[in-house]
Amino acid sequence: MRFFSFHLMPYPDLPPDYDGPAWITCPNELFDPRLGGDLYNRYIDELVYAEELGFDGVCVNEHHQNAYGIMPSPNLIASILARLTSRVRIAVVGNALPLYDPPTRVAEEFAMIDCISGGRLIAGMVVGGGPEYYSSSLNPAHARERFAEAHDLILKVWTEPGPFEFIGKHYKLRYVNSWPRPIQQPHPEIWIPGVGSLETLEFVAKHRYAYMGIPYFHISAFERMFAMMREACQKEGYDADPLQLGWLVPIFVAETDAEARRRYEEHFWYFVRRLLPGINISPPGYTSVRSAENIMKNAGTFALNLETWDEVVDGQYAIVGSPETVTELLSANIERLGVGNLLGLFQLGTLPAADTKQSLELFATEVMPKLRDSFPGVHSAGAPVPAPAVAPS
Amino acid sequence: MTTLARHTLDSAVGEIEVHRGGSAGPAPLVYLHSAQGEGPGMALLEQLADTRQVVAPLFPGFGSSEGLQHIDDIEDAAFHVLDVLDRLDLPWCDMVGLSLGGWMAAELAVRWPERVRRMVLVNPVGLYLRDAPITEIFGRAPSELAGELFADHDNPIAQLMRAMDGMEADPSQIPFELVRPILQSQAATAKVGWNPYLHDPKLLSRLGRVTAPTLIVHARKDGIVPRAHAEAYASAIPDAKLVDLDAAAHLAPLERPDEVAKLVLEHLGD
Numbered sequence: 001m002r003f004f005s006f007h008l009m010p011y012p013d014l015p016p017d018y019d020g021p022a023w024i025t026c027p028n029e030l031f032d033p034r035l036g037g038d039l040y041n042r043y044i045d046e047l048v049y050a051e052e053l054g055f056d057g058v059c060v061n062e063h064h065q066n067a068y069g070i071m072p073s074p075n076l077i078a079s080i081l082a083r084l085t086s087r088v089r090i091a092v093v094g095n096a097l098p099l100y101d102p103p104t105r106v107a108e109e110f111a112m113i114d115c116i117s118g119g120r121l122i123a124g125m126v127v128g129g130g131p132e133y134y135s136s137s138l139n140p141a142h143a144r145e146r147f148a149e150a151h152d153l154i155l156k157v158w159t160e161p162g163p164f165e166f167i168g169k170h171y172k173l174r175y176v177n178s179w180p181r182p183i184q185q186p187h188p189e190i191w192i193p194g195v196g197s198l199e200t201l202e203f204v205a206k207h208r209y210a211y212m213g214i215p216y217f218h219i220s221a222f223e224r225m226f227a228m229m230r231e232a233c234q235k236e237g238y239d240a241d242p243l244q245l246g247w248l249v250p251i252f253v254a255e256t257d258a259e260a261r262r263r264y265e266e267h268f269w270y271f272v273r274r275l276l277p278g279i280n281i282s283p284p285g286y287t288s289v290r291s292a293e294n295i296m297k298n299a300g301t302f303a304l305n306l307e308t309w310d311e312v313v314d315g316q317y318a319i320v321g322s323p324e325t326v327t328e329l330l331s332a333n334i335e336r337l338g339v340g341n342l343l344g345l346f347q348l349g350t351l352p353a354a355d356t357k358q359s360l361e362l363f364a365t366e367v368m369p370k371l372r373d374s375f376p377g378v379h380s381a382g383a384p385v386p387a388p389a390v391a392p393s
Numbered sequence: 394m395t396t397l398a399r400h401t402l403d404s405a406v407g408e409i410e411v412h413r414g415g416s417a418g419p420a421p422l423v424y425l426h427s428a429q430g431e432g433p434g435m436a437l438l439e440q441l442a443d444t445r446q447v448v449a450p451l452f453p454g455f456g457s458s459e460g461l462q463h464i465d466d467i468e469d470a471a472f473h474v475l476d477v478l479d480r481l482d483l484p485w486c487d488m489v490g491l492s493l494g495g496w497m498a499a500e501l502a503v504r505w506p507e508r509v510r511r512m513v514l515v516n517p518v519g520l521y522l523r524d525a526p527i528t529e530i531f532g533r534a535p536s537e538l539a540g541e542l543f544a545d546h547d548n549p550i551a552q553l554m555r556a557m558d559g560m561e562a563d564p565s566q567i568p569f570e571l572v573r574p575i576l577q578s579q580a581a582t583a584k585v586g587w588n589p590y591l592h593d594p595k596l597l598s599r600l601g602r603v604t605a606p607t608l609i610v611h612a613r614k615d616g617i618v619p620r621a622h623a624e625a626y627a628s629a630i631p632d633a634k635l636v637d638l639d640a641a642a643h644l645a646p647l648e649r650p651d652e653v654a655k656l657v658l659e660h661l662g663d
Binding site: 137138139140141142281283284285292 | 576
């Protein structure tokens with residue numbers, strides 16, 4: 001079992017009278033650069049602190065033109081983390097490949113982070129959320145094709161000697177020859193986040209990568225998603241390793257259940273009601289018709305539809321409570337979902353630094369050790385990563 | 394009113410759906426539909442078929458037409474239409490296009506002007522005018538779009554679009570069979586019109602190559618394409634004129650089939 005601390009880097013100061021979406025068209029005059037600077041530094045500190053507390057890794061991700069996560073370049077943050085930490089794995093979950101042209105940029109920057117960190121990078125690759133296709137004007141109907149082609153190019157950059165020529169449909173590069181190359185050979189561990197699109201699951205299974213279920217759905221949606229992932233791996237002729245599955249979930253720990261809810265609830269609702277609106281826009285052609293059907297089945301359980309705290313608890317949209325309660329709920333779900341990576345979102349919405357810190361500490365001292373005992377898989381910090389996805393040719 | 398029959402045609406990109414029927418007239422009439430995918434059962438076409446041989450192909454991604462994976466942009470669309478004309482054995486024809494279909498007709502006519510005898514473009518997209526942007530159609534609530542597409546609040550399609558809003562809270566309740574064709578046609582529209590947004594930067598300077606006498610129809614209540622676009626088409630095409638249609642919005646041929654049929658037949662010289 002591996003434990004990660006994931007940070008979205010949300011903007012906690014949308015004015016109370018702003019009721020528009022947090023994405024694409026949320027006016028950027030609402031962003032206060034001085035506050036932004038404080039936030040970046042605070043959030044980086046929270047990630048660095050996770051190493052001190054014994055987490056196996058930290059996670060950052062990429063979103064553009066929004067208040068939900070002010071991290072358009074997770075690679076900048078990851079490179080700072082590479083320098084400020086010495087042990088944890090640094091997971092960039094991920095770079096939205098179609099947005100990089102040429103995508104050799106991703107191969108280069110990931111290799112830099114891997115070098116600076118001494119081989120601790122987890123390279124996440126993602127098609128990019130629906131809103132990114134409005135924010136970039138990139139054609140969503142080409143998203144899957146570009147992702148697949150960019151992925152092939154990046155893997156080739158890492159596993160084949162340069163220079164070489166790469167002539168694809170979307171990228172035509174006559175001299176590919178990345179300096180630097182990654183320390184991890186044949187390449188860093190690769191994670192792919194998703195919301196249950198069949199193409200993505202099949203892609204991950206085929207390459208033996210790891211699949212990270214994106215949160216904010218009812219726990220039953222995760223159950224279906226991971227079952228589909230296991231099935232996809234079986235179709236490829238092998239059983240999924242739990243380390244190929246990751247569950248991302250908001251977590252808050254306090255002394256008692258009542259105290260936890262009292263201190264957490266308003267921050268959770270800020271996240272759901274102020275930062276999620278707009279995230280679920282699905283541009284035309286972005287998912288295949290067969291995947292759209294599957295995604296629509298889960299859409300009714302999306303966190304945006306939540307109204308009461310009871311619904312949050314019932315659907316396990318966030319795991320909130322005393323160390324005992326959180327341990328019990330996480331144990332049950334890790335068992336039920338069969339995942340080998342737990343990605344905790346400890347800071348969420350407007351949750352202040354002091355509460356975030358205390359929750360992280362309680363989790364690391366009271367919850368994580370018990371879960372490590374219950375799920376003693378061979379993998380912990382620094383252990384070898386799962387079998388390489390692509391053999392060097 | 395003459396009913397059209399559904400046929401299939403093997404095109405270079407795959408099997409496509411073609412609706413055709415009617416009487417032999419001075420020239421076959423090809424209708425290119427909008428992003429709405431209209432054609433089957435359309436009153437305008439049934440009226441035109443009384444005196445014309447009407448042919449309405451459905452673009453890949455619309456109806457049961459295949460081959461969208463081979464279409465990447467508006468140039469692919471123009472070559473696809475050319476391919477369909479070849480396979481239908483139409484060395485030349487009259488062309489009527491609505492919105493997206495109007496744009497495709499124009500792209501065809503600048504490349505192969507000899508294939509188009511006379512042309513009618515109704516509320517065509519295809520141009521970029523700095524001071525007169527085309528309204529955003531992607532990612533909008535159907536209820537909002539309804540008012541821009543239809544002047545008549547009570548039009549059945551407009552009513553259906555308004556009803557769709559209530560279903561968005563729980564999409565799992567919508568029968569997927571209803572959603573599938575909408576998703577496919579939206580993907581097809583995005584393929585050709587996402588970026589550049591519903592235009593081809595090179596089209597305006599090429600419109601001088603059109604030889605077909607062309608009628609541009611602008612509906613006064615169109616909430617999608619400003620009148621300036623109709624004016625730009627009319628002044629760039631050598632033999633063109635512009636008429637305005639009252640009490641109709643973007644999908645004017647669905648709202649005012651009689652008036653549009655009359656304008657089309659007059660222009661085609663029947």
